[in-house]
Amino acid sequence: MRNVFSELAVLLSYPANLILLALRLLLAYGFATPALLKINYLKDTIAWFETLSIPLPALTTYLVSGIETIGIVLLVLGLFTRYISVLLACVMIGAIFFVHAGNGFSVANNGIEIPLYYLLFFMILMSVGAGKYSLDNVLFKDKKDE
Numbered sequence: 001m002r003n004v005f006s007e008l009a010v011l012l013s014y015p016a017n018l019i020l021l022a023l024r025l026l027l028a029y030g031f032a033t034p035a036l037l038k039i040n041y042l043k044d045t046i047a048w049f050e051t052l053s054i055p056l057p058a059l060t061t062y063l064v065s066g067i068e069t070i071g072i073v074l075l076v077l078g079l080f081t082r083y084i085s086v087l088l089a090c091v092m093i094g095a096i097f098f099v100h101a102g103n104g105f106s107v108a109n110n111g112i113e114i115p116l117y118y119l120l121f122f123m124i125l126m127s128v129g130a131g132k133y134s135l136d137n138v139l140f141k142d143k144k145d146e
Contacts, residue, residue, distance in 0.1 A: 016131070017132040017133055018131075018133070019131075020129075020130060020131030020132075020133070020134075021078070021131055021133045021134070023121060023124070023125070024075045024076065024078060024125070024130060024131075024134070025075070025076065027075055027118065027121055027122070027125075028071070028072045028073075028075040028076045030118065031068050031071060031072050031075075031088075032072055034068065035065060035068035035069045038061065039065050039069060042061060042062075042065070045061045045065070046058050046061045049061055052098045052099060053098070054094070054098050060094075064091055064094070067084075067087045067088060067090075067091055068088070068091065070084065071084045071087065071088045077134070077135050078130035078131070078133065078134020078135050078136050078137070079130075079134070079135040079136060079139075080136070081125055081129055081130035081134060082125065082126050082129055082130075082136075085122040085123075085125040085126045086122075086126055088118075088122050089119055089122040089126065092115045092116075092118045092119040092122065095115045096112045096119070100114075100115055
């Protein structure tokens, strides 16, 4: 019986790297529109951040839009994935706290549901890395990704 479980574990581990690649690409796609909106409408984003009582709204706008934009590129490439995931997770914590927390959980009410999912996905990438199909694996040969 022990052999069956060990064989099943090996079989189920094969798609793990494809799943990590798909996760990275999905997250990058999910950040594309919000990042572009922030960059294309910086003054409006600063004003919006002011209405949300976000500290230092101008600086925060530049930081968040920069992290999101760089994050898209790094996630697609699978480069410095653990590090950018930490920064993007911080952005999600800010989004949960400042934008979504007052609206409950449901996405239908602009609640914390979607940013919470993103936060959990980033925690996965922080924990296991980018996977085999990434520049992290090519350049740094992270033993956890093999």
